[in-house]
Amino acid sequence: MASVIELIDVWKSYDSFQALRGLNLEVKEGEIFGLLGPNGAGKTTTLKIIVGLLKMDRGIVRVKGVDISEEPYGYKKFIGYVPESVSLPDYLTVEELLIYSGRIRGVPRDQIKERMNYYVEIFELKDKRRELVLSLSRGMRQKVAIASALIHDPEILILDEPFIGIDPAGQHMLKEIFRERVERGGTIFISTHMLDTAERLCDRVAIIHRGQNIVSGNLKSLQSLSKSGENATLEEVFLKLTEEAREQPSEELAEVKRRRPSLFFRR
């Protein structure tokens, strides 16, 4: 399978904080790829660089073979993106937002209409289509954001924590949409903290820590690389591989517990 997203030695810093330190990553065509990592590992930064919301300090990012530094706009027609904390124009109705999203992506009007009807139906937004985005619940807003990312029928869907705030039925439906798109040759790239979901959903995952890719592959290869045993879950593999990150706070916590036992709950 050909690579649709490639990151080669990508660096990114915010003032004095180094978010990415030479990140290498490869997402292949037709797979559901999960980006995992502890808080502050650089997951959101990675996704934002790929979709062009952030500029990397150095490195190469290729989307469908196109170097995004050389061609920063055209490749975006292949991408649909949903950020982690979705901010939407609250003053538009659901329908108006989808029209806006479709038109700025150059989707023909008849196709916008068709896809809009389809997504409001499957995302159960039919009754809400003429209501302001402001009036929607968090889960509904997330669904609208996903519908807006799908309005141009992109080949690659990039989603930052897509299941947060969505009810179980919505999550199930979303997974179905992902699988259906992958069957049609599409690629899904998600960042998530939900390891059990990632284990069941993703074909391959990458675990990044402190801005570096520490391991990537399918669950089997991760089990073998981490020497966690063949029955180990993704959660166990993840915890083992990010042990270094967990150890330090545990030591600190033990020290605080030893010095200030009164701070901790006792029955």
Place this chain on the structure above:
Amino acid sequence: MRAGLILSVYRLKVKAFFGAVRASKASVAFMLFYILGFLPSIIGFSMAVAEAVKSGGADIGLYIEFLAAATSFLMSIAILLSLRGYTVPEYEQNLIFTSPIKPREFLVAGLLANLTCLLLFLTPLFFLYILVILSLNLSFYSALLILFASILFAFTLFFTKTFLSVLRSLYGGFWLPLLMAVIAFLLLVPTLGSFTALPLKYSEVPYPSTFLAKTLIGIIFHETSHINDLLGLISYFTLSLILFALTSKRNFFPLTRQVAVVSPFDISIQAQTMKVEKSIRTFSKMSTIFKLSIDSNSLHGLLIRKEIIRMTREGSLFAIILLYVVVLLMAIFTIRGPASGGTQGPSAPSIVLVLLVSIYSLIIPLMLAGNWNLSDSKNLWIPFSSGADMRLIARATLYSFILVSTAVPCVILLPISIFLGVNPLLILALIISASFVGCSVNLYVSIRFLRSGRGGAMPLLVGWISMLLSSIFMAPAYILAALSISETLLTMFFFAALLAYSAIIMRIFLKLIERSMSSMEV
């Protein structure tokens, strides 16, 4: 009551308030300007009081009326603010209301914190107090009495406001707010005596403000009868304390109303978002004229329409119309009002109208850019991730600003300028020039702040910079307007030259906006 707990909550509230001041250098600068800006007036006022006392010919009654009116106004505002019920920021609901604190402890901490925070704004009054004491050579006893009466009044005001707010939270309904509104109105009724022939005077009504005014003026002017007034003030204080104590027993926590801001200096994204959401909820109900239709022909047109929809549904358009209606009324009253004795020579309407248009036409772009920054800048990820040409987004935003800031004043002010005999070309030139220059400059400054990662910078700072830049670039328009008023210079040639100049400035800033927007990180 647990003093330690009260102290902790008090500290937290004060830190939250001043934290917002410390978060921005602009807020600190603003506070310094506020305090220093009042100093000359305070020195002048204290000298005037000292002179009046020493000369012996001062109208004590007038001083009492003035002071009582000012303090009654404060009381009235406090009562009207209580109509919202007891309000708390979100962090207090989450952090304090979930702790075992009792309502009374929370109210006492809140009262002390409010008084502490108010001290910051009252610093100029404190200087006035010292200067009056020193310039009048008042005794220590008198100085203490003035301070005592002022503190009594401040506590009465706070107790009353807290009592009414809690009461309003506990009992909604119709009658309580009506009663509160009537009290607020009654407090201001004696003010009518100053403007009309009605025999209404503060000195003749037993208001707390009257007692305070009589006490303070009595001490300053060495009158001997102020003890009774002080007793009156003490009675009000006691009554408000009892009412406060009674209400503070009730659990009003679940009935409090959440507010966006922690302090007037709060520039947090959350606070700003809440403000915008509130506006959209209010204005979207009455503004369904514009809709984003799939059938719009050009993308550029659709983007401009989207911006106008935003302005309509978040209330910007309404605010602009209201502002220009106020300008219109001000112009009519100033030029044709009874006090002016009719039209005063050929240039008077021109001067008034040009002055008003010059001032207000610069505020509109500032308001438009500020509201865009609050409500739409956080949504820029949508066009950015879509691969849309950001230059097109920049142009559509600017053109929508120009469209609104030109169309509204033209519709409202041009007919009146013709009616008043003012050259409409002059008004049109000012409106268009201010719109072209002001909108492009304001949008550019907003985007620069966003680009530098200081999108949450205090609106005041962004406003200052924008207004200063706009005024500088508007200088040719002002010069031309001044010359036109005196010499009827504005011919078609100058009008065209001014428009060309404004268009050039707009083009230059548009290029800068496009460049900044294209290279932004969101």
